[in-house]
Amino acid sequence: MTTSTASCPTGTTGMPGTTDAALERAWAVLETVPDPEIPVVSIRELGILRDVRRAADGTLEVVITPTYSGCPAMSQIAEDVAHALDVAGLKPHRIATVLAPAWTTDWMTAGAREKLRAYGIAPPTGNCGSAAPAQEKVMRFVPRALPAPSCPRCGSAHTERLAQFGSTACKALYRCLDCREPFDYFKPY
Known part of the structure; x- marks a missing residue:
């Protein structure tokens, strides 16, 4: 796992709809990874999962952002992401923790908000009126x-x-x- 304070690079990413089947599968697999502190919502629904893309060396790179700096659940989230990708046979992979731009509750889906309430x-x-995760x-x-x-x-x-x-x-x-x-x-x- 790597930690960076730079935002995700802009350009082509592995967002759903790409032609890379492994990226599509990775997004689908990671949709099922629950937040360890609030297991009724996935890391994607909370906006913690920012990107899934191919690195220059062909490695699958998963970008996650903590809900706040120092979030104790981040190591567990990284382990859960790695385990889910391993079980799905999606190797090699790397998990990058990106701190900027900072996560905001604006990134939560409407579904996540309803699941929290329930x-x-x-x-x-x-x-907070913040921009989309990929923009600074x-x-x-x-x-x-x-x-x-x-x-x-x-x-x-x-x-x-x-x-x-x-x-x-x-x-x-x-x-x-x-x-x-x-x-x-x-x-x-």
């Missing part, structure tokens, strides 16, 4: 007022934050003031 995690509200954009981290997340259990918007950090650093702990149930909220980045 799993009991309130999906991020609003968006300067992001300014300025606190802004966001609407309170709705309770994923009863749907009430009458909620309160209990702690800035929940079960993982990318989530905050909230409580519904109507049904009184605590829940994680996936913070928007």
